[in-house]
Structure formats: structure tokens, C-alpha cells
Amino acid sequence: MVTISVIIPVYNADKFLERCIKSLLSQTLASCEFIFVNDGSTDSSQSILEQFQQKDVRIKLIHQENKGVSEARNTGLKIAQGTYIGFVDADDYVEYNFFDTLYQTAEKHHLDITVCNYFSSQDGTAFTSKAPFKEHAVYESNTIKKDILPYFISHETINSIWNKLYRTSLIKDNAIIFPKGVPLGEDGWFNSLCFAKADKVYFLSYAGYHYIDVSGSATRNIVGKNYFQRIEQEYENDYSHLQNAYLDASNISVLKAHKYITKVVSLLHEYYNPVNAIEIETRKLLVKELLTSKTTIKIFKDYYKTVFLQKSKYERVVLFAIKHKLSVLISLVIAYSNLRNKR
Known part of the structure; x- marks a missing residue:
């Protein structure tokens, strides 16, 4: 039985990919599957993925033409078998107990979405990012609609998907996917759909995800990306x-x-x-x-x-x-x- 399906889109990430893979394979929660979607990489990402796949059967590897991160994640969603779904970016990495901690919390409180803090690094400065909501409290449907959904429209600080664990049935029963052709904010759009259908959401004070803001990435290429x-x-x-x-x-x-x-x-x-x-x-x-x-x-x-x-x-x-x-x-x-x- 697969407890968590972790979906990782990969595009020309060979500089960081090995660190990411090793952090996933060292998880204390062993019953995970790691779905790597190689989105048309032209560097050595494919060979790195194939080498690790030979060593660990939990790695599922899909190759596709370059279609963008949203479609890569949607490809992963189609084959995910876990009770829960998580996301990781190929240039980031996680602590050894990251998915175990989120899973135990989700099971304890019967949650649809579990949210944690994360470590962020930008321009040489490290800090911990936190959501502006009360921690260690269950938010139920009415409170989600009243307090959290408006925040997705007016802010982007909780848009990230990789510091969250989603119940698979929430996503698949409501046919939720990442939007195609959206130039910005695809994660926030996906989250707004998930939170709108969620009955229980929880914010943890724990931080176990390391987000690396890479210079020249899609989010930092101010001029080139218009x-x-x-x-x-x-x-x-x-x-x-x-x-x-x-x-x-x-x-x-x-x-x-x-x-x-x-x-x-x-x-x-x-x-x-x-x-x-x-x-x-x-x-x-x-x-x-x-x-x-x-x-x-x-x-x-x-x-x-x-x-x-x-x-x-x-x-x-x-x-x-x-x-x-x-x-x-x-x-x-x-x-x-x-x-x-x-x-």
C-alpha cells in the first residue's frame, strides 16, 4: 500500500537533482512512491533519474516532451496511487521526517490538507516562511471559506504546493488539476480549488521543506519572462x-x-x-x-x-x-x- 505519492517535475535540474532525490529516499515514512516527471530535460537529468531508479523501486519515472510544470504535475496526478499526495520541486530538498510528520498529523486530525512552514533562501539570506493563520488548530469548511479563500485571491504568500499534503480523494473526486496556459500563479489557482472543497485544514509550526530560490529561475527572470x-x-x-x-x-x-x-x-x-x-x-x-x-x-x-x-x-x-x-x-x-x- 502506498501512503503518499510525491510528484516531482524535472526540467534541466541536474545541478540540484541528486540532493533532492537523496532527501526523498531517506524519508522515515517508507511507504511512499516518488513520481519523477522528466519534462523534456536537455541536460543530464534523465540519466541521473535512471541511475537512481535502478537502485530504488519506489521511484516511478515518466518522460515527456517539454510541456511546462503544470502539465508535468498533472501527468503525475494521473498515476498517483497514494492515500495522500505531496509535491517537491527538483531543485529543493526535504528533511528526513518531512512526509512522516505531515502524514501523522493528517491521520490524527482526519485532514484534507496539512500545511507546514518551510525554510527559504534568497540572495544569500535564509529565513523561515510561515502562514498567517493560527497553528495547531483545525480549520473547518465555513472558516476556510470565510478566512482562507479570500487570502488566496489577495495574497500569494500561501500559494506554494510543496509545503502541503493533500488527501488524494479531495483532488481526484473533484477532478482538480493544474491549469494549462496560466502564465503566473498556477499553484495558487490549484490551491484555491482544493481549499474550496476541503472540510478540514491544519497549519503546523513544523518546518521541513527547503525552498531554494535559484537565480535565473522562472520566478526570478524579471526581464526575460516579461x-x-x-x-x-x-x-x-x-x-x-x-x-x-x-x-x-x-x-x-x-x-x-x-x-x-x-x-x-x-x-x-x-x-x-x-x-x-x-x-x-x-x-x-x-x-x-x-x-x-x-x-x-x-x-x-x-x-x-x-x-x-x-x-x-x-x-x-x-x-x-x-x-x-x-x-x-x-x-x-x-x-x-x-x-x-x-x-
């Missing part, structure tokens, strides 16, 4: 399926605007982040695109006051500068913020 256009496209997502007694169309519109504004402010910080090494002229064009976007102008016109009042003094200055297209003020405020954070 990140701002992806934010605009994500804003067009239709969340009407999440409407419930606590969440109507008007609420959803405000929450979407809140996320958009938060993300464009964050993106501006990335534009001026020295680590990203964006050329001055390129940065000017990127900032101009953001400030003159029809989506930005409309959202700031309709929701500026609503969002503005919820922000700190620093954030209000940035929002004011965006609203009035003051690119010089934006650069000065962000530079001041970066200087303070270095002290």
Missing part, C-alpha cells in the same frame, strides 16, 4: 467559482486589486534590485510600461483609496508615486528603503 505582463494576465483570472456566503463578486474585485497593487510594488523593488542587474535604459522602459498600463491606471482609479488606507507610510508614498507616474520619486523611495534595510 513578468509585468504576466501579473496583468493573472489579474484577469475569474474567481467566481470561489463565491460563497462570505465572499461575493464585489469582495473578490477588491481582493484582486489588492493583490495587483501589492505585486506591482514588489516588482518595482525587483527592477531596482542590484542583484537583478537590469540596465538603466531597460529599467526605465519597464517602469514606464508599468506606470502607463491601462490595467494599472484603472485599478488605481477604482481602488486607490480602499487599498491606500491599509498600507504603511512608506507604501503610501510608493502608491502615490505610481498613481501620479512619478518614476523619479519611486527610485528615490526604493533606494532609501534598501539603504535602511542594509543597516
